[in-house]
Amino acid sequence: MISRPRRDITYPDRELDCQEAMEPGFQAIVDCMLEVGWARGEVMRALRRLIAADNMTQKENARVEAELAIARAMIRARK
Template identity: 75%
Template sequence: MRNPPKRPGEYPDREIDCQKAVEPSFQAIVDCMLEAGWARGEIMRSLRRLISADNMTQKENAKVEAQLAIARAMSRAGRPL
């Protein structure tokens, strides 16, 4: 990571710090794609798909985490899964 967040863990400006850290990498990717001959529309579609895939992964991970939390709670309560 080029510019890691200022502080580890959760804090109010973490999202802004993370965005600042990631932005140069996205710019480098776009520059490489332009140099390779990609059209701007193709680049934007590709980045949107990448973001969409990440969003879907985050949703699925949240579902799995919720299921694991329920399973742990049931196990602690002595109930069968």
């Protein structure tokens, strides 16, 4: 049974709890990919691409958040 991370987002081990909760799901995905005939190398490449896409998304989101914070500060400074 997968246990959900605690709702308090400030505790130190939240990231580990989230990884632990996701691990069985990723293992099931990998098992399905292997079952239908994907080679291990193909599975690993696909997972690496998924991780790379997530990293790019996180960087872009951080950039947009920074731009929004600057824009909000400029608007507040005008008032």
